[in-house]
Amino acid sequence: MIQADLIWMNGELVAWEDAKVHVLTHALHYGTGVFEGVRAYDTKRGTAIFRHADHIDRLFRSAAMYLMEIPYTREEIRAATHETIARNNLKSCYIRPLVYRGAGPMGLFPLDCPVDVTIAVWEWGAYLGEEGKRLGVRGKVSSFRRISSDSVIPAAKATGQYLNSVLAKIESHKSGYEEAILLDDRGMVCEGSGENLFFVKDGVIATPGFSSDILGGINRASAITIARDLGYTVVERDIARGELYLADEIFMTGTAAELTPLREVDDRPVGSGEPGEITRAIQSEFEDALHGRSERYADWLDVVAAPAPAT
Numbered sequence: 116m117i118q119a120d121l122i123w124m125n126g127e128l129v130a131w132e133d134a135k136v137h138v139l140t141h142a143l144h145y146g147t148g149v150f151e152g153v154r155a156y157d158t159k160r161g162t163a164i165f166r167h168a169d170h171i172d173r174l175f176r177s178a179a180m181y182l183m184e185i186p187y188t189r190e191e192i193r194a195a196t197h198e199t200i201a202r203n204n205l206k207s208c209y210i211r212p213l214v215y216r217g218a219g220p221m222g223l224f225p226l227d228c229p230v231d232v233t234i235a236v237w238e239w240g241a242y243l244g245e246e247g248k249r250l251g252v253r254g255k256v257s258s259f260r261r262i263s264s265d266s267v268i269p270a271a272k273a274t275g276q277y278l279n280s281v282l283a284k285i286e287s288h289k290s291g292y293e294e295a296i297l298l299d300d301r302g303m304v305c306e307g308s309g310e311n312l313f314f315v316k317d318g319v320i321a322t323p324g325f326s327s328d329i330l331g332g333i334n335r336a337s338a339i340t341i342a343r344d345l346g347y348t349v350v351e352r353d354i355a356r357g358e359l360y361l362a363d364e365i366f367m368t369g370t371a372a373e374l375t376p377l378r379e380v381d382d383r384p385v386g387s388g389e390p391g392e393i394t395r396a397i398q399s400e401f402e403d404a405l406h407g408r409s410e411r412y413a414d415w416l417d418v419v420a421a422p423a424p425a426t
């Protein structure tokens with residue numbers, strides 16, 4: 116991991132190594148935090164954050180679902196993110212805003228604990244590798260089912276909920292695969308440990324919907340828009356595990372993984388075993404949108420002002 120210099124903590128920029136919390140931080144014990152994963156790209160218009168407003172909206176929605184009031188406005192979070200990127204002199208980076216219950220009264224009732232906010236940034240390449248984006252990765256259906264809204268709030272991006280993804284990720288890694296595919300509590304295909312899933316069969320694209328307890332991925336929404344703009348039909352529907360073995364193409368979307376094809380599921384090649392034509396077409400438009408090469412999706416980018424020269 117490539118460290119940056121500064122991290123934004125509750126309104127101030129502090130040195131990376133000083134960005135510390137108390138051991139009685141509520142979120143450390145009970146997972147009472149919400150967060151975002153966002154990326155900024157080096158574009159011809161300058162450093163630009165992909166779908167920043169959508170990420171900030173989801174952060175506020177996640178917090179609200181867990182009854183946490185963020186002590187900053189959306190505009191303040193946006194400005195703080197811009198400042199953190201600019202002061203770290205980063206042209207492209209991953210951005211991790213975190214809102215969490217800080218040190219306060221112990222015990223499960225969290226509402227008397229403070230709500231703390233941090234924004235960290237660092238340089239981070241493709242999560243599943245550049246080669247993975249090009250050639251596809253190998254996925255395995257996890258023995259861990261995706262969390263369901265019977266017990267938590269899968270639509271929220273909450274820290275404690277990620278134990279589910281962590282278990283699936285460790286299992287797939289130890290079994291020699293790059294990514295885990297989680298089924299929902301009914302046994303229908305849900306998503307990767309940190310990505311949404313798309314399945315292509317006979318030219319039609321399908322992706323699990325919210326009734327499968329997916330996280331509403333911002334890159335999922337982008338891929339759906341791009342696919343429809345390219346003239347493809349995209350449907351949200353239940354996908355049975357067995358359908359994965361019949362797919363012509365499968366790809367995943369997420370901020371960390373961007374758009375990464377799956378070339379194998381459970382040791383069975385997906386289609387020809389190479390990323391297919393539809394995946395390639397969407398991936399190419401998507402990469403153009405991320406890197407500011409697309410006029411059509413230019414308003415998905417929030418350009419960061421260059422840092423003020425030192426006086």
Ligand SMILES: Cc1ncc(COP(=O)(O)O)c(C=O)c1O
Binds near residue numbers: 152
């Ligand atoms: C569990 C899970 N599903 C899906 C996604 C994809 O969401 P997004 O495209 O907004 O990054 C992520 C990543 O944030 C995730 O952690």
